[in-house]
Amino acid sequence: MLRQYIKTHKEPFDSYMMELIEKELIPKTLKQSMLYSLSVGGKRLRPIILFAVLETLGLDATKGYSTAAALEMIHTYSLIHDDLPAMDDDDLRRGKPTNHRVFGEAIAILAGDALLTHAFRLICQDEELNEKQKLRLIDCLSEAAGPTGMVAGQVLDMEAEQKELTLSQLKEVHLHKTGRLIEFSVIAAGIIANASEPLIQDLKQFSRHIGLAFQIKDDILDVEGERDLIGKDVGSDLENGKNTYVSLATLAGAKQLLNEEIETALSYLNKISFDTTLLASITCYIKDRQS
Amino acid sequence: MLRQYIKTHKEPFDSYMMELIEKELIPKTLKQSMLYSLSVGGKRLRPIILFAVLETLGLDATKGYSTAAALEMIHTYSLIHDDLPAMDDDDLRRGKPTNHRVFGEAIAILAGDALLTHAFRLICQDEELNEKQKLRLIDCLSEAAGPTGMVAGQVLDMEAEQKELTLSQLKEVHLHKTGRLIEFSVIAAGIIANASEPLIQDLKQFSRHIGLAFQIKDDILDVEGERDLIGKDVGSDLENGKNTYVSLATLAGAKQLLNEEIETALSYLNKISFDTTLLASITCYIKDRQS
Numbered sequence: 382m383l384r385q386y387i388k389t390h391k392e393p394f395d396s397y398m399m400e401l402i403e404k405e406l407i408p409k410t411l412k413q414s415m416l417y418s419l420s421v422g423g424k425r426l427r428p429i430i431l432f433a434v435l436e437t438l439g440l441d442a443t444k445g446y447s448t449a450a451a452l453e454m455i456h457t458y459s460l461i462h463d464d465l466p467a468m469d470d471d472d473l474r475r476g477k478p479t480n481h482r483v484f485g486e487a488i489a490i491l492a493g494d495a496l497l498t499h500a501f502r503l504i505c506q507d508e509e510l511n512e513k514q515k516l517r518l519i520d521c522l523s524e525a526a527g528p529t530g531m532v533a534g535q536v537l538d539m540e541a542e543q544k545e546l547t548l549s550q551l552k553e554v555h556l557h558k559t560g561r562l563i564e565f566s567v568i569a570a571g572i573i574a575n576a577s578e579p580l581i582q583d584l585k586q587f588s589r590h591i592g593l594a595f596q597i598k599d600d601i602l603d604v605e606g607e608r609d610l611i612g613k614d615v616g617s618d619l620e621n622g623k624n625t626y627v628s629l630a631t632l633a634g635a636k637q638l639l640n641e642e643i644e645t646a647l648s649y650l651n652k653i654s655f656d657t658t659l660l661a662s663i664t665c666y667i668k669d670r671q672s
Numbered sequence: 673m674l675r676q677y678i679k680t681h682k683e684p685f686d687s688y689m690m691e692l693i694e695k696e697l698i699p700k701t702l703k704q705s706m707l708y709s710l711s712v713g714g715k716r717l718r719p720i721i722l723f724a725v726l727e728t729l730g731l732d733a734t735k736g737y738s739t740a741a742a743l744e745m746i747h748t749y750s751l752i753h754d755d756l757p758a759m760d761d762d763d764l765r766r767g768k769p770t771n772h773r774v775f776g777e778a779i780a781i782l783a784g785d786a787l788l789t790h791a792f793r794l795i796c797q798d799e800e801l802n803e804k805q806k807l808r809l810i811d812c813l814s815e816a817a818g819p820t821g822m823v824a825g826q827v828l829d830m831e832a833e834q835k836e837l838t839l840s841q842l843k844e845v846h847l848h849k850t851g852r853l854i855e856f857s858v859i860a861a862g863i864i865a866n867a868s869e870p871l872i873q874d875l876k877q878f879s880r881h882i883g884l885a886f887q888i889k890d891d892i893l894d895v896e897g898e899r900d901l902i903g904k905d906v907g908s909d910l911e912n913g914k915n916t917y918v919s920l921a922t923l924a925g926a927k928q929l930l931n932e933e934i935e936t937a938l939s940y941l942n943k944i945s946f947d948t949t950l951l952a953s954i955t956c957y958i959k960d961r962q963s
């Protein structure tokens with residue numbers, strides 16, 4: 382079911398998002414650099430979650446296309462900046478050269494800045510949403526991505542490199558660094574669907590647990606995954622002395638934590654009085670994925 | 673008159689803006705880095721223009737405080753990223769160490785990202801503006817600062833380093849790189865004051881010419897200014913082989929261009945049926961400033 386769902390939406394959404402950049406009068410190298418990183422983007426997890434919540438609440442996924450594009454552009458900018466020599470200094474992302482390896486550092490920094498800035502414009506210009514919805518989306522997105530959200534997570538992550546964290550500190554890093562944008566994907570759908578506050582709160586709890594589950598599974602795949610599938614060397618996190626759920630809780634412990642997060646996420650779905658089959662299958666996908 | 677005006681607004685606005693960051697729960701180093709660059713910000717030209725246009729149109733300057741703070745945060749982020757080793761590689765900005773020299777490159781990149789992201793949130797949360805105004809402000813600001821605006825200007829500027837530009841190409845660079853945010857300062861005031869479209873268009877033309885005048889004067893000061901006042905070595909642009917109005921049009925030619933831009937700016941003020949004394953004195957300040 383999920384596979385079919387992703388197949389239905391991934392391609393039209395990707396074309397839609399690329400066209401949002403293609404159609405603008407942007408200096409050539411900058412445009413190429415923005416499109417390059419958007420196109421090696423991979424799973425589109427955040428958009429897919431947003432669409433799935435929308436459909437769960439009875440709306441067509443296309444209602445969320447521009448918000449999802451804004452979200453994916455912000456996710457992509459964060460990867461470009463994160464890969465820079467001054468940050469993680471990565472040469473590869475999903476098996477392809479990172480943006481600064483192709484376009485140079487200066488353009489990579491600017492392409493990130495451009496994607497981040499353009500994201501907010503996309504929401505402003507969405508013709509299907511009303512003014513109240515747009516402002517709430519922009520407010521939530523800037524909060525999720527900014528200095529009290531994702532950027533805070535980046536800083537906490539960097540500062541953690543020099544020390545061993547506790548499990549709850551590691552959770553705190555992930556809740557900010559990756560969790561806040563995943564959380565936004567469900568909140569955004571709730572805003573677009575005019576969902577009630579209690580429903581949005583349940584969805585938010587659901588998203589926090591699938592976000593953590595996603596991260597724990599990443600750490601497990603770093604140990605158990607296949608190089609060709611995960612697009613990087615197996616065991617590289619541990620070799621680099623990174624704090625991971627596996628390093629702090631052992632592989633068996635990490636698997637147990639993964640199960641717990643998945644169970645809790647599903648329990649929040651049970652509280653929701655809509656057909657949550659699709660969201661449940663995303664949850665299971667996060668647990669079982671091989672890449 | 674202008675001096676008194678700046679004196680009246682600079683200090684309360686600066687405190688207001690710092691408090692917007694101080695009050696948020698932001699990791700310590702990140703917060704320090706954001707505040708550091710905001711506080712060495714210098715002239716506050718863009719906020720002052722915004723306030724002056726608001727008062728010209730009969731509104732209190734404080735009505736524009738949060739928009740001006742958003743604008744100044746975006747201006748500040750652009751300076752932080754522009755100073756990075758991968759970009760201009762500057763050690764000093766206004767005589768003080770640049771952000772990355774104090775906090776390291778990674779934090780400097782993230783502080784820039786954080787200021788940019790937070791800017792949009794400030795406008796969302798402004799309680800004095802209505803929804804339509806806020807959305808239009810966010811739309812215009814993201815357009816002015818993004819890949820078709822300021823970031824485009826950065827790219828054009830970088831690409832110009834390897835070749836000699838024509839005067840009109842140099843203008844094009846400046847209209848994007850610095851002009852678009854100055855333009856936003858007057859458009860924003862127009863939006864906040866519910867000004868008519870023709871009036872906003874006249875203000876926009878006015879802003880384009882003072883923006884260019886500002887840049888021409890910068891190039892003249894690079895040759896004629898005093899080191900202690902301009903905060904960098906005299907003649908450094910020419911030594912670095914940069915395209916400047918002086919290098920392309922001679923010093924006398926640049927002075928003539930400056931006069932022309934000032935005259936044109938003043939002619940647009942004459943079209944406006946409000947008392948434009950304050951805006952005229954800003955225009956003269958731009959022409960006569962020594963730093």
